[in-house]
Amino acid sequence: MPAPPATPLAADAQVLLPVNLTLGAVLAVLLAVAVTVVACARLSDDGSRRRARSVATAGLRAAVQLAAVSLLIGWVVRSGWLLLAFLALMYAVAVRTAGRRVTPNATWWWAALPIAAGVFPVVAALVLTGLVPPDGIALVPVTGILIGGALTATVLGGRRALDELRTRHGEVEAAMALGFLDRDARLEIARPAASDALLPGLDQTRTVGLVTLPGAFVGMLLGGASPLLAGVVQLFVLVALLAVQAIAVAAVLELVARGRLHRRGAEAGEGEGARDPGP
Incomplete structure (x- = not known):
């Protein structure tokens, strides 16, 4: 028996954020923008640029951690x-x-x-x-x-x-x-x-x-x-x-x-x- 057709909402979910090189490039650009703005505006407690490094680290950590959770979550539960x-x-x-x-x-x-x-x-x-x-x-x-x-x-x-x-x-x-x-x-x-x-x-x-x-x-x-x-x-x-x-x-x-x-x-x-x- 053929599978029932996907609902429009389910189809939208599949194409909302396609996982490809374009998505990776956009994420990299957005993170770079955030880091640059924080550094140029000196958005830190002491007016230095050190928080820009924290923003970059947070973005990279998020990517690694979410990738790990995505692989492990089905096994953990x-x-x-x-x-x-x-x-x-x-x-x-x-x-x-x-x-x-x-x-x-x-x-x-x-x-x-x-x-x-x-x-x-x-x-x-x-x-x-x-x-x-x-x-x-x-x-x-x-x-x-x-x-x-x-x-x-x-x-x-x-x-x-x-x-x-x-x-x-x-x-x-x-x-x-x-x-x-x-x-x-x-x-x-x-x-x-x-x-x-x-x-x-x-x-x-x-x-x-x-x-x-x-x-x-x-x-x-x-x-x-x-x-x-x-x-x-x-x-x-x-x-x-x-x-x-x-x-x-x-x-x-x-x-x-x-x-x-x-x-x-x-x-x-x-x-x-x-x-x-x-x-």
Whole structure:
């Protein structure tokens, strides 16, 4: 029996980005443009061109990592232990990336807490309710999206909180002189700045369908799903991300306020984005 004809959406998915030399050339040009702009505009914390190298490295790493994942993902999901190991690797890399982006000193590992606090309860709820099968390929992208959201919120919240404490150190000391506990004084100063980490997720959720059509929605449409189903899945992803990021920001703010996550003792210039030690 001949195979049924492909749907128009499925056909569109096959020709959306054909894998050929033209695609490789366009990707190389786009990466070169990004590197050149960052270098010429000196888009770095200290006004140097060093972040251009980071952009180039990030692009090349993304290509290698996605190629490896594309080859391994089908094999990994066949074994429960391999699936758990792959998810643990995703989490470990996120912790390392977020922690070292927030601070170059030994307290970076505390970034494990806000990421875990945001992601694990949400993933557990999805698995326990049966919305996401525990042994299926769906668990990898869903968990990856949530870990990525927690990573971003942790980095933005932690950096903004520590930057604010360094800039307004005098106000922290003044609050302590008035009788505030160390934790409460830091919390009052850092909370408004750290809460800005929620803005990207809020803006994406508020403008979805009007300004942007996020990846989950577009991917399901191109895969042949109905617009209604694609919309429901995208709504689920956005709301789950809001919960994950809110928990991550609250947790990293508490760690900064309690002095668990700080920049004291960091050598100047250690790690990209490193700043002077905070209070």
